[in-house]
Amino acid sequence: MKMTRRSFLKLSAATGATAAAMGSCLYINPDPALAESTSPEEVKYTHCVQCNHGPRCGMKCIVKDGKVVRIEKRENYPNVNICAKGVSAVQEMYDPQRLLHPMKRTNPKGEPGQWEQITWEEALATIAEKLNGIKEKYGAEKVLFSTGDPKEPRSAVQRLAFTFGSPNMGTESSTCYKATELSQKLIYGPEWFTAKSFATGTNPVAGKTRCCIIWGNNPAWSGPAGWNGLLNNKAGGGKFIVVDPRKTPTAECIADVHLQIRPGTDGALALCFGNAIIESGNYDKEFVEKWCHGFEEYKEYVKAFTLEKTAEICQIPMDKLQAAVKLLTEGTGPVVHKSAAAFPHHTNGVNNYRAISLLLPLTGGVDVPGGVSIADEPLCFDEWQMTFDFARSSDLLPKLDHLRVDRPYFPVWADTDQQGSVQLNRLPEYVETGAIRAAVMFGQNSMMWPQTKQYQEAFKKMEFCVAADFYNNKWTHDYVDMILPAAMSFERSCPITVFGRRIFLREPIVKPQGEARPDYRIACDIGVALGFKDEFWGGGEESEINCIRESLRTLNSPTPITYEELKAAGKDGITIPMKGEKQTKKYELGLLRPDGQPGFTTPTGKVEFVSETLKKYGFDGLPVWNEPVQSPVATPDVAADYPLILNTGSRVPMFTHSKQRHVPWLRALMPDPIVRIYPSDAEARGIAQGDWVYVSTQLGEIKARADVTRMVKPGCMDMFHGWSQANVNELVSRDFDPISGFPPYKEGLCQIRKAEA
Numbered sequence: 001m002k003m004t005r006r007s008f009l010k011l012s013a014a015t016g017a018t019a020a021a022m023g024s025c026l027y028i029n030p031d032p033a034l035a036e037s038t039s040p041e042e043v044k045y046t047h048c049v050q051c052n053h054g055p056r057c058g059m060k061c062i063v064k065d066g067k068v069v070r071i072e073k074r075e076n077y078p079n080v081n082i083c084a085k086g087v088s089a090v091q092e093m094y095d096p097q098r099l100l101h102p103m104k105r106t107n108p109k110g111e112p113g114q115w116e117q118i119t120w121e122e123a124l125a126t127i128a129e130k131l132n133g134i135k136e137k138y139g140a141e142k143v144l145f146s147t148g149d150p151k152e153p154r155s156a157v158q159r160l161a162f163t164f165g166s167p168n169m170g171t172e173s174s175t176c177y178k179a180t181e182l183s184q185k186l187i188y189g190p191e192w193f194t195a196k197s198f199a200t201g202t203n204p205v206a207g208k209t210r211c212c213i214i215w216g217n218n219p220a221w222s223g224p225a226g227w228n229g230l231l232n233n234k235a236g237g238g239k240f241i242v243v244d245p246r247k248t249p250t251a252e253c254i255a256d257v258h259l260q261i262r263p264g265t266d267g268a269l270a271l272c273f274g275n276a277i278i279e280s281g282n283y284d285k286e287f288v289e290k291w292c293h294g295f296e297e298y299k300e301y302v303k304a305f306t307l308e309k310t311a312e313i314c315q316i317p318m319d320k321l322q323a324a325v326k327l328l329t330e331g332t333g334p335v336v337h338k339s340a341a342a343f344p345h346h347t348n349g350v351n352n353y354r355a356i357s358l359l360l361p362l363t364g365g366v367d368v369p370g371g372v373s374i375a376d377e378p379l380c381f382d383e384w385q386m387t388f389d390f391a392r393s394s395d396l397l398p399k400l401d402h403l404r405v406d407r408p409y410f411p412v413w414a415d416t417d418q419q420g421s422v423q424l425n426r427l428p429e430y431v432e433t434g435a436i437r438a439a440v441m442f443g444q445n446s447m448m449w450p451q452t453k454q455y456q457e458a459f460k461k462m463e464f465c466v467a468a469d470f471y472n473n474k475w476t477h478d479y480v481d482m483i484l485p486a487a488m489s490f491e492r493s494c495p496i497t498v499f500g501r502r503i504f505l506r507e508p509i510v511k512p513q514g515e516a517r518p519d520y521r522i523a524c525d526i527g528v529a530l531g532f533k534d535e536f537w538g539g540g541e542e543s544e545i546n547c548i549r550e551s552l553r554t555l556n557s558p559t560p561i562t563y564e565e566l567k568a569a570g571k572d573g574i575t576i577p578m579k580g581e582k583q584t585k586k587y588e589l590g591l592l593r594p595d596g597q598p599g600f601t602t603p604t605g606k607v608e609f610v611s612e613t614l615k616k617y618g619f620d621g622l623p624v625w626n627e628p629v630q631s632p633v634a635t636p637d638v639a640a641d642y643p644l645i646l647n648t649g650s651r652v653p654m655f656t657h658s659k660q661r662h663v664p665w666l667r668a669l670m671p672d673p674i675v676r677i678y679p680s681d682a683e684a685r686g687i688a689q690g691d692w693v694y695v696s697t698q699l700g701e702i703k704a705r706a707d708v709t710r711m712v713k714p715g716c717m718d719m720f721h722g723w724s725q726a727n728v729n730e731l732v733s734r735d736f737d738p739i740s741g742f743p744p745y746k747e748g749l750c751q752i753r754k755a756e757a
C-alpha cells in the first residue's frame with residue numbers, strides 16, 4: 001500500500017491515529033528509485049519523538065540504500081500507537097528545507113537573516129573564542145545554555161554549561177510541566193524522584209479508585225499512549241469527572257460529569273471539592289492526622305468555598321456541581337486526577353494546582369493501590385535525561401548554585417530545583433541588566449514566550465548567540481549570530497531510552513542528512529573547542545557512544561550494564577533489577593528520605609497542606625485561590641472592550657507546538673491558524689464559519705480563521721499556539737505566577753472581529 005497524500009488525510013482525519021487503520025505497515029517511501037532498487041533491506045528499530053520525547057512510540061524501520069523505505073509497528077515494545085505526526089517524521093527528515101550546514105550571519109541581527117555557509121571547524125572556533133572571551137571578561141555565568149524541543153539534549157547541555165562554569169542552563173520547561181512538579185514538591189518535598197511520580201497526576205485503578213478527575217487535559221488528542229487505558233477503566237466501571245471549559249473529545253467520551261469551568265477558577269473548584277469531602281466525613285482521617293501538616297488550617301480555609309459560592313465563581317450549573325460532589329464523596333478509595341503539563345498557565349497557577357493535588361492525600365491516595373505509586377528504588381535517570389552524574393548536576397552544580405540568574409526573581413523555583421534548570425521567563429531582564437551576555441541554544445523557540453518580541457530583542461542584544469536546530473526558523477534565528485544543523489530523531493542515538501526500569505539502546509537508523517550532527521555530538525564538540533577535551537572524550541563521531549558509556553557507568557543499577565551489553569540486547573532492551581521488593585506506603589518505611597527516617601522530604605517531614613517553603617519566601621502557605629489578574633470579575637473595565645476570555649495552548653493532534661507546519665501531510669490537516677468561537681458569540685459579531693477574523697487584546701492583534709463551534713464555552717475563545725504568522729503568545733501578558741514564573745496562557749481578555757475580505 002503506497003502512502004499518498006489523499007490516503008494519509010483519510011486515515012488521519014479524525015484523531016491523527018494511523019496504526020490501527022493500516023495494519024502493521026505505517027509508511028512506504030514514495031521515492032520510485034527506492035522501489036526499483038534491488039539493494040538488500042535492513043531492519044532497524046527506533047522510536048518517535050515528534051511530540052517531544054514522550055511517549056516514544058516504537059518503530060520498526062526498513063532501510064534500503066541508506067534511506068527509510070518502510071515503517072512498521074515495533075513488536076514487544078511499551079508504546080506502539082503511531083499517530084499522524086509519527087508517520088510524518090520521515091517526510092520531515094527528507095524535507096529539502098532542512099538546515100544542513102553551519103551558517104553565520106552576514107547582516108545585522110533583527111533583519112531577515114542573510115547567511116554564509118561555514119565549516120564546522122570555523123563554527124566551533126568562533127563559538128570558543130566568543131564564549132571564552134565573555135568568561136574571561138565577565139564570568140562564565142554570563143553565558144546562558146538552553147534547550148527546547150527536542151528535550152533530549154538536556155543532559156549534554158547541562159554537562160556543557162556546568163563544566164564551562166555556568167549554572168545558567170534553562171529549558172522549555174520554564175513554560176511547561178515544571179510548575180506541576182514544583183507544586184508537588186511543595187506538598188511532598190523537593191526530592192525530584194518523589195514528585196516525578198505524580199507531577200501531572202496518575203491513572204485510576206479499577207475497583208480501587210473512587211473517582212478520577214481529568215482536569216484541563218484532553219488525552220484523546222494529546223496523550224494517545226494513555227488514552228486507551230482510561231477508556232478501559234471507564235468500560236470497567238470507573239467514574240470520571242472532566243473539568244474543562246471546552247467540550248473536548250475526552251469530555252464527550254469519558255465524563256460522567258463534565259464541568260465547563262470559567263478559565264482561571266480551577267483553584268476555587270478544587271477547594272470546594274476539598275470542603276465537600278471533609279464535610280462528608282469520607283476522607284482518610286488516619287493519614288491526615290499522622291502524615292499531614294496544616295490540615296486544620298486548610299479545613300478552616302476551604303469552608304468558604306460552599307457549593308453556592310463556587311458555582312457562582314466558576315460559572316458551573318449547580319446540578320452539575322452537585323453531581324460531581326456526589327461522585328467525590330461517595331464510595332471508597334482515593335480521588336485521583338490527571339492533568340496536563342501546561343495546567344498551571346495562570347497567574348495563580350501553582351496554588352490552583354496544589355489545591356487539586358491535595359485531594360489525593362485527603363482521600364488517602366499516597367503510595368497505595370488505587371492512588372499514586374511512588375517509584376521504588378528510583379533510577380538516577382529517566383525518559384528525559386541521562387544520569388545526574390553524567391550531567392554533572394551532582395558534583396559541579398552545587399558549587400555554582402549561588403550564581404543562578406533566576407534566584408532574585410523566582411526563589412521558590414530556584415530553591416526546589418536540584419537538576420539545574422533555571423527559570424528563563426525573565427530573559428529580557430537578565431539581558432537588560434547584563435546578567436546574561438551570550439547564549440548557546442538547542443531547539444530554542446522565541447514563540448514559547450508571551451510578548452515574544454521582547455525575547456527576540458533579548459537574543460539580538462546579546463553579544464553572541466548560537467542556535468542548533470533542524471530548520472532556519474525566522475522567528476528565532478533572525479535574532480542570532482550563528483545556526484548549527486542538528487540531526488533528527490532517526491539520525492541520532494542519545495539518550496538511552498527508558499520505560500520504567502526497562503532500557504533500550506536507540507541506534508541511528510540512517511546517517512544524518514548533509515552536515516547535520518547529533519545534539520550530543522555538538523555539545524561534546526563545543527566542549528572540546530572550549531578547552532575541555534577530557535570531559536568530552538575528545539568529541540567527534542564517537543561522542544554519542546561515549547556519552548552512553550558514561551551514563552551507564554554512573555547508573556545506580558545493582559548490576560553494572562555496559563554499552564556492549566545494551567547493544568547486544570537490541571530491540572528487547574534490558575530490565576534493570578531492583579535490590580529489594582516493591583513496597584507501598586514507603587513513607588512509613590523511611591524509603592523516601594535521604595536520612596532513612598519515616599516521612600517526606602518537606603521541611604516538616606509531612607505532606608504539607610500549608611507549605612513552609614512558601615511561607616519562608618513570604619507567600620501564604622495555604623493553596624489560596626485568587627481571581628486571575630485580568631478577568632471579567634477582576635477587570636470589568638477591560639472586559640468592556642475585550643469581553644471574551646482568552647484560552648491558548650490547548651493541543652491539536654497534528655502539530656506539536658510550532659513544529660511540523662512545513663510538513664505537507666500534516667499542514668493539509670490544518671492549513672491556517674484557527675480560533676474557536678461559540679456560535680452565539682460569532683453571530684453577535686457577524687462571523688461565519690471559516691471567516692478571517694482579528695483576535696486582539698490590549699497587547700496586540702493577530703489574524704486567524706474562525707472555527708464556529710460548540711467546543712468552546714460561551715464567552716470564551718480557544719486558539720492553538722505556534723503559528724509564526726499569527727502568534728497568539730503576542731497577545732498574552734507577562735503577568736507571571738510569582739511562585740513558578742509561569743505565564744498566564746489560559747486567562748486574560750480579548751475581542752474578536754471580522755476581518756475585511
Ligand code: SF4
Nearest residue numbers: 048050051057083086
Ligand atoms: S504519539 Fe505520535 S508524535 Fe508522539 S511519539 Fe507517538 S507517534 Fe510520535
